[in-house]
Amino acid sequence: MNMRFGMWLSGHLLVPRGESKYARLRLVRSAALIAIVMIPLVLALIFMDGMMNGITDKYILLQDGHIQLQVADQLFDSQFAASSIDPRIASADYVVSGYGIVYSRDTTSEVRIKGVDLSYFNDQRMSQLEFSGDPLKKEGSLAAVMLSTTIAQKLGVEVGQRVAFMVVPDSSSSVVRPVLANVTALYESGYHELDSSLLFMNRDDALRYFPKDRNAYTELLVFRDHVDDLGDVVASLESTLDKNFPYATWDEFNGTVYQNFITSRQVILLVFVMILLVAGVYVSSIAQEMIQDSMQSIALFKTLGATNSNLSWAYFCSVMVVTSIGMVAGVALGLLIGSQIGVLLHWLGNSGLAGLQYYLLDFQIVISWRDILAISLAMLLISSVTVRLSLGRIRKISPLEMLQQD
Template sequence: MNPVSRLLTLRKLGIGANRAARRRVIFNIVLITLVVSILVLAQIFVVSMSRGIADKWALLADGHLQLYVDKRQPMIEHPSIETIDRVGEVNALLYSPDKNQMVRVKGVEQSYFNDSRLAQLTITQSENASPSTLAKIMISTTLAERLAVKIDDRLALMLVSNDAIRAQLCIIGALYDTGYHELDEQLVFCDLDFLEHLFTSGVTVYYEVLTQERNLETVKGDFERAGYMATTWKEQNPALSGNLETSRQAVLAVMVAVAILCGYFISELSSQMVEDDKARIATLHLIGAQPQVVRRAYWTAVMVITTVSIALGTALGILFARQLPPLLATIAARSYSALSFYLLDFPIRVPVLDLSIIASVLFCVSAVSVHLSLRRVSAIDALSCVRFD
């Protein structure tokens, strides 16, 4: 780098400059850092919530894969599979003394609630359960509030089919809470043997497969090549999966747009630097400094400030995001009605690709806009500036 350009760059970064210049540099870094940290925090929040909803739906509602297998067809093994569980499902009406609700009844075996599934919900059981010969079901706290019932209360489970109306008196053995009301208000768990015995041909029996989301399509393809009929949870719930992906992309587009505006602000920073240093730039022109040398010095200084701010803002946004779970848990505990349809219990995931896109857009827009704004350096009237001094 040219010695003049290096000296000018260091001065614009506050190195060897007066206190006012250093304060100006620090102020700009803090301002850009705060903007970037907010962008990062917002994107992490939306992506984490979307993936949290997807995990709860896949683990508790449908499984990552659903296999419809003939009883005579042997079950294959796959290294990416966590568990394969036989489940039954039927739609029914759930009656309390005062209200009723259409629900999705899911019959499961005792091994169904493994560690992965238990991590997605909280189960509350009665400490002094009264003995009963009635079949036990597990409903959500959301559904219990809607039906005005509690643990050990009795409910009527009714299936309406083309053949007949079958009703069964049940007792609430436990309550669960996933934190996602959209799922809680429709899903009821019971014993698979009870469900098959009560509803016989009305029950749809299939196998739920748990695997890693990244291996989903690979595992599905392997099952299909082996002759199985397999569907993913996304295919079972196209509206939900589509909405989650659309939400992520929409928020990413908004964050990119804000990053572009931030890049424009950074170009204004370079313009202000040039405006403040018009006399100094004019003097450099008079002593023979080339305009491109001056432009390079200012461009380098602004881009160093931008790069440092992006790095600090990204780190700060991730740090803020890591502190969200306790805050969200406190908000969820207060049961604000306006937030009842939002998931507030989810692990924080850092979307590296999304954050890279936001940072890259901000850096590139800043580089281009700063380069364009610095063209005015060549147009500074040296004699005029000197005369004003």
């Protein structure tokens, strides 16, 4: 009987009858406001995950790779030779890397110089870049380089023009080497921070300016499904080639950058929780309004034998159903809008707003179902606690309340 009464009362609260037009509007309004809270949270989560994953992919594919084998000599004859040893490896490239200062007539720019072969720009890397010109095409004795459009605009140079470098081969040498290079192409990755510091040079030219025993290594890319198996991949190569390789992984090359990503993500999720706490307080106010409007009814039910637990459970279920409906609607609308956010980001990227150049706006939409589920569960948990606290008021309502007149 108690269960049937609780279900009847809960249904009556969710679908008010008769003259309770205000009660119906209140429930719709409450669900709508909860949905409005959830929509920006879902959009922020999609934007955060997409941008961070996109930036990480660009650093991995263009600057560092997943694994760097710190061996001066070339280990593989071709880019895909390592794949025959371990199919988890997407490519292996012999790379020379160093630092220098590139300058034109009017200004200078500090850059990381990465010496690569033309085969370095495989399909994975090409998906991250836009080119103009002939990448690293060698003409004459001048070094062939490819600048980003960001660096080229800063220096005021174009494809076919020349730039000068000051290259310091290693920290133990005080000899600064001047280099004259021909700009054969320009690239753009879409991320200003990377474009402002990365320059590609023909590998043969780079080997002339940077000693390979300090600056040469083999850069490995693995398939996305195996980014957590990097240690096993290296062990597989060592076993097959019967050598031990000193190596470093992608999260070690730019430890500060990736740690900042992790910290930023944690802070943002903490902000989400604070917003959900405020939303939980609002949900508790729904319960308080329902109790305030039903005080005489509650007193009558108590007179007829209903217990505090029966009444509390009925009101709790009603409020949580409204909360769940609003939350599901908000998440669904957030996902729907988020799936089209690329159009808005593309428009913003082309708007020319100066502040946006430091953000990556061209990235693949990523939906983290685990995070969405976590936020939804946090919303339900916080709401259930605040509603339970609010429902304690039912215990204070006396059956004598039914004698009060409206």
